[in-house]
Amino acid sequence: MNTIILYSLILLFLPLAAFAINILVGKRLPRKGDWVSLSAILISFSFALSMFAYMLFIRYDPDFSVEWRWLWIDLGDFVIELGILVDNLTIMMLLVVTLVSSLIHIYSISYMKDDPRYNRYFAYLSLFSFSMLIIVLSNNLFGLYIGWELVGISSYLLIGFWFEKDSASDAGKKAFITNRVGDFGFFIGVLLFFTAVGSFNYGDIIAGVDAGAMSDGLFTAAGIALFMGAVGKSAQVPLHIWLPDAMEGPTPVSALIHAATMVAAGVYMVGRIYPLFSPGALLFIAYVGAITAFVTATIAVVRKDIKRVLAYSTVSQLGFMILALGVGGYVSGLWHLTTHAFFKALLFLGAGSVIHAAHTNDMFRMGGFKKKMPVTFWTFLIATLAISGVPGFSGFFSKDAILASALEFSFAHPGHIMLFILPLIAAGLTAFYMFRALFLTFYGEPQDKEIYSHIHESPGSMTIPMVILATITILITFDQWRGFEYLPLVGEYAGWFQHLIHEPAAIFTGAAAMAESVVGHGASEETAHTIAMWLSIFVAGVGILLAYLFYLKKSLSAEKVSKSLSSIYTLLRNKYYFDEFYGATVIRGVLGLSKASAKFDDTVIDGAVNGTATITIWLSKASRWFDDHIVDGAVNGTATVTTFFGTRLRRLQTGTVENYVSFLVVGILVFFIFQAIF
DSSP states (O other): OOHHHHHHHHHHHHHHHHHHHHHHHGGGSGGGGHHHHHHHHHHHHHHHHHHHHIIIIISOOTTOEEEEEEEEEEOSSOEEEEEEEEEHHHHHHHHHHHHHHHHHHHHHHHHTTTOTTHHHHHHHHHHHHHHHHHHHHBSBHHHHHHHHHHHHHHHHHHHTTTTTSHHHHHHHHHHHHHHHHHHHHHHHHHHHHHHHHSOOBHHHHHHHHHTTOSOHHHHHHHHHHHHHHHHHHTTOTTSOTHHHHGGGSOHHHHHHHHTTSHHHHHHHHHHHTGGGOOHHHHHHHHHHHHHHHHHHHHHHTTOOBHHHHHHHHHHHHHHHHHHHHHTTOHHHHHHHHHHHHHHHHHHHHHHHHHHHHHSOOBGGGOOOTTTTOHHHHHHHHHHHHHHHTOTTSHHHHHHHHHHHHHHHHHHHOGGGTHHHHHHHHHHHHHHHHHHHHHHHHHSSSOSOHHHHHHOOOOOHHHHHHHHHHHHHHHHTTHHHHGGGGSGGGTTSOOHHHHHHSOOOTTOOHHHHHHHHHHHOOSHHHHHHHHHHHHHHHHHHHHHHHHHHHHHTSOOSOHHHHHHHTHHHHHHHHTGGGHHHHHIIIIIHHHHHHHHHHHHHIIIIIHHHHHHHHHHHHHHHHHHHHHIIIIIHHHHHHHHHHHHHHHHHHHHHOOOOHHHHHHHHHHHHHHHHHHHHHO
């Protein structure tokens, strides 16, 4: 067996083994088995790191790919194979997932140490990691779907981990049900491709579609159906409503879900099967991403809960990634997925550190934490600079590449200029709400003296992962720093990442034409990058300046602005009334249907059953009366008559001869008299 495949199998099944051990005997192990899950994910990370080093330094090959298949089900005409596909994209994602998961495992040791279900928590983390690794390693849609659903159940278990709280259990159910909507579309897409091609394997499907196995309309419909899975998992509008409520789970879970795992699954899926999306499907994807980036960024502006600010930020950043893939920015979308994984995990761990110390999520009860929590502050600041798109930090380079791709697409298709304007506004809002969170939490005077009096820096098991993530957030930009001497090219894709992660070579005619028009080299490319870079710097600067004026210097009043724009503020505070809309339509409709079904069941189904029972009882009573009075009456009447006559005849049986002779004589006389008369 190929060494790469062997490494992949080991790093895949180690978390599964850790889950089984912790869920079965974790309570009886030392430290309640946290070391089992931690060891498993660290070993998986070491294998992923070895594969990455081999790929990058020992045998660099931009077209590297290893595949291993095995037969799972063979029913003649119906055959299902499972398998593993390892290429540069797989290895990059393996490294990101295992690294972020490892740091979150370490962070959780202190954060969850007093929890009564400590072993179960680590078991669920291992199951989650295993599920995500299936998605990354699978070579076919069927295996991808298995991992997809396992991630769904794992997220349900983790989001609702503190199920004794109604809010947590409700959030878990909301996440699970909302994802089922998207997953239904994903399942339809899988079946459409399988029906047309006869295989679940990525390569077989691409070859089949390229050979004309599907009409253009069906091809587009199947691609959009597959993308609905990403709409659910990556929380795109309109199925984004579950992700902010997922904050009810433990903060490390929030970091795990929002950084490099569950929500990244949708983006990774689109990138992995990119050739399966037609130009029409890609345009649909682009608009969903642009709308999501803008809408959720505006909602984040008015949140007071620090974790919910980060939650809506995650949804917005995922919108950027989806947009990039939709407009042909394959590399920029996946590059932002990578950079975002680190700085967003860092932001959530920083928020968890603050919450762990302050015992509140409300930023308006914080303030002045910078002095008492220096490590948390500096790491949170680095992540904030990165996500805000400040030049020199990873988020600037990857987000600039996305904006450049969107602008370049707009140059080629002027009617779709909103695909650039919406994310550009969202980029400015990102800088505003992130520095708003930074200023409210760490700067200024303490807003709650009691909270401020007892806060302290978090223990090493929590701060060390934050320092590591902050270091990665800075060092991952090293390659781009060299481009600063050529300012027009600053926004280009990350050097080494671009070399490693190439756009799919097997894009068929339609997608290839679109990719050529979007990411092809030409005069417009440099122009688009230059304009996008300066505009992104400008909007980020404006966002930071406004946050400074509103929340640090306080020369502008947020309260006055909210009152003057009360209708807009109310709309944002109520999150565009998505929940209310679903409550009034989908939920009320389902409840109405369930009540109607219950009434139909009670009145018609149960009525028919109960009516049949009543008629049966009445007939049985009538039958019993007939049996008692007619049948038994006839039998009993016959017996009575017989008894009556028998009793009287018995009196004639005296046993005396004289009596018999007398009866005989009398009888003869009666006979003769009767004869004489008649």
